[in-house]
Amino acid sequence: xxxxxxxxxxxxxxxxxxxxxxxxxxxxxxxxxxxxxxxxxxxxxxxxxxxxxxxxxxxxxxxxxxxxxxxxxxxxxxxxxxxxxxxxxxxxxxxxxxxxxxxxxxxxxxxxxxxxxxxxxxxxxxxxxxxxxxxxxxxxxxxxxxxxxxxxxxxxxxxxxxxxxxxxxxxxxxxxxxxxxxxxxxxxxxxxxxxxxxxxxxxxxxxxxxxxxxxxxxxxxxxxxxxxxxxxxxxxxxxxxxxxxxxxxxxxxxxxxxxxxxxxxxxxxxxxxxxxxxxxxxxxxxxxxxxxxxxxxxxxxxxxxxxxxxxxxxxxxxxxxxxxxxxxxxxxxxxxxxxxxxxxxxxxxxxxxxxxxxxxxxxxxxxxxxxxxxxxxxxxxxxxxxxxxxxxxxxxxxxxxxxxxxxxxxxxxxxxxxxxxxxxxxxxxxxx
Numbered sequence: 001x002x003x004x005x006x007x008x009x010x011x012x013x014x015x016x017x018x019x020x021x022x023x024x025x026x027x028x029x030x031x032x033x034x035x036x037x038x039x040x041x042x043x044x045x046x047x048x049x050x051x052x053x054x055x056x057x058x059x060x061x062x063x064x065x066x067x068x069x070x071x072x073x074x075x076x077x078x079x080x081x082x083x084x085x086x087x088x089x090x091x092x093x094x095x096x097x098x099x100x101x102x103x104x105x106x107x108x109x110x111x112x113x114x115x116x117x118x119x120x121x122x123x124x125x126x127x128x129x130x131x132x133x134x135x136x137x138x139x140x141x142x143x144x145x146x147x148x149x150x151x152x153x154x155x156x157x158x159x160x161x162x163x164x165x166x167x168x169x170x171x172x173x174x175x176x177x178x179x180x181x182x183x184x185x186x187x188x189x190x191x192x193x194x195x196x197x198x199x200x201x202x203x204x205x206x207x208x209x210x211x212x213x214x215x216x217x218x219x220x221x222x223x224x225x226x227x228x229x230x231x232x233x234x235x236x237x238x239x240x241x242x243x244x245x246x247x248x249x250x251x252x253x254x255x256x257x258x259x260x261x262x263x264x265x266x267x268x269x270x271x272x273x274x275x276x277x278x279x280x281x282x283x284x285x286x287x288x289x290x291x292x293x294x295x296x297x298x299x300x301x302x303x304x305x306x307x308x309x310x311x312x313x314x315x316x317x318x319x320x321x322x323x324x325x326x327x328x329x330x331x332x333x334x335x336x337x338x339x340x341x342x343x344x345x346x347x348x349x350x351x352x353x354x355x356x357x358x359x360x361x362x363x364x365x366x367x368x369x370x371x372x373x374x375x376x377x378x379x380x381x382x383x384x385x386x387x388x389x390x391x392x393x394x395x396x397x398x399x400x401x402x403x404x405x406x407x408x409x410x411x412x413x414x415x416x417x418x419x420x421x422x423x424x425x426x427x428x429x430x431x432x
Contacts, residue, residue: 001052001053002053004052005053005054008048008052008054009060011125011126012045012048012054012057013060013064014122015041015044015126016038016041016060016061017064018122018126018127019034019037019038020034020064020074021117021119021120022034022037022119022120023075024074024116024117025116025117025118026116026119027082027086028078028082028086028148028152028156029145029147029152030141030145031152031155031156032141032151032152033141033144034075034155035158036137036141037127038159041057042057045057045060072164073164075160076164079156079159079160080164080167080168080171083168083245084175086113086114087100087148087245088175088238088241088245089234089237089241090102090112091148091241091390091392092386092388092390092391092392093244093390093391093392093395094390094391095391095395097149098149098248099147099148100147100148100149101147102146103390150248150251150252153245153248153249153251153252154252154255154256156168157249157252157253157256158256165249168249169246169325172245172246173242173246173332173333175238175242176238176239176242176243176336177336179235179239180239180333180336180340180400181336183231184235184236184239185340185344187231188347188348189344189347190225191222191225191228191232191365191368191369192359192365194221194222195359195364195368196218196219197358197360198355198357198358198359199359199364201415201418202214202422204422204425206422207422207426208419208422208423211418211422212375215415215419219368219372222368222369228369228372229372229376229385233373233389233393234389235396236389236392236393236396236400237389237390237393237396238392238396239392239395239396239399239400240391240392240393240395240397240399241390241392241395241396243329243330243395243396244392244395246329246330249325250325250326253325261315266287266290267290268292268293268312269287269288269290269291270287292308292312330399330403333399333403334404337400337403337404346360348362348404349361349362349406350362356409356413361404361406361409362400362404362406363407363410366397366400366410367410367413367414367415367416368415369397370394370416371415373385373393
């Protein structure tokens with residue numbers, strides 16, 4: 001039995017290593033397949049452990065993942081690398097579907113798609129058992145590959161834990177701050193100089209076509225800027241993709257947190273009581289017998305009782321405080337903007353000018369950039385900005401406008417919104 005147990009330990013460890021190696025050979029959309037393979041290995045270990053003395057599965061996973069010899073394991077490091085070097089610069093986000101997708105044909109920005117190791121080719125038993133089962137497994141895995149949605153972020157939270165998620169968020173945040181400070185700020189300064197010093201919204205008598213021509217003439221220098229639709233748009237896309245990732249990670253962590261706390265509630269004496277008094281009394285009696293702090297204090301050691309009280313307090317704090325990951329991230333980005341703005345002669349805020357026609361504030365530049373993107377879409381049969389950059393481009397600009405406290409000015413003075421209002425008021429331009 002001892003020799004057999006050793007062999008099974010080695011095979012299970014090998015199966016885990018193969019699953020992680022396959023994950024490392026692809027993009028982060030394969031994380032659902034990784035979790036499925038790990039669950040399969042865990043179930044195999046559970047069934048064999050009924051008759052063999054095997055090492056704990058968590059120890060085998062820790063060894064194959066190399067998380068015992070470093071602060072973060074192979075899974076965490078690959079997720080971090082893919083989010084920062086592939087998802088942020090290369091993937092496009094669709095707000096309606098709430099998914100990231102990789103465009104089939106798109107210009108390459110930066111270093112392009114990262115170089116990965118080749119996928120392992122082990123014997124069939126290290127996947128699902130035989131070739132037929134492996135083929136079925138890979139067919140199912142392909143359904144969740146090629147896009148990144150809420151289910152993928154849920155899986156990241158489960159596999160990485162709080163520490164891994166915190167590391168990924170912190171490193172992505174550093175890249176966002178670097179993009180703001182060293183890429184966008186110089187471009188914002190140059191593009192603001194190319195804007196008219198003052199730009200008044202045209203009156204409704206111009207009509208929608210006239211208003212559009214007016215803005216096209218006023219913004220000609222900015223629209224002809226050579227890096228505008230490449231480097232500048234791409235920088236906004238990276239920031240927007242990161243902001244979306246932060247939001248989806250918080251939502252996933254919150255779902256896991258709520259499920260965890262909901263399962264813990266009965267053991268803390270917390271429950272939803274029925275309205276009927278007799279049923280509520282029975283529910284309170286049942287909850288009283290389930291409360292683990294009382295049980296441990298009565299039958300456990302003093303050290304266990306102390307640990308139990310600390311765990312109960314921590315769980316209650318989690319219940320009342322919840323998660324504030326997204327708010328904390330936005331606050332750090334806002335502080336970065338304030339610091340960079342102070343060091344660069346108020347290039348983002350324009351020294352807080354109260355003149356509504358002044359173009360020194362960022363919201364007017366973003367309005368011009370947004371107009372340029374939409375105008376470019378009218379010149380062809382396809383919106384190349386949306387095709388190549390996705391909605392992350394819009395998320396990035398909108399996030400920066402909001403964090404600079406310029407949202408209401410943008411909504412009141414946006415060029416494209418003004419054209420739409422003129423169009424709605426002037427039905428003669430219905431063919432526009």
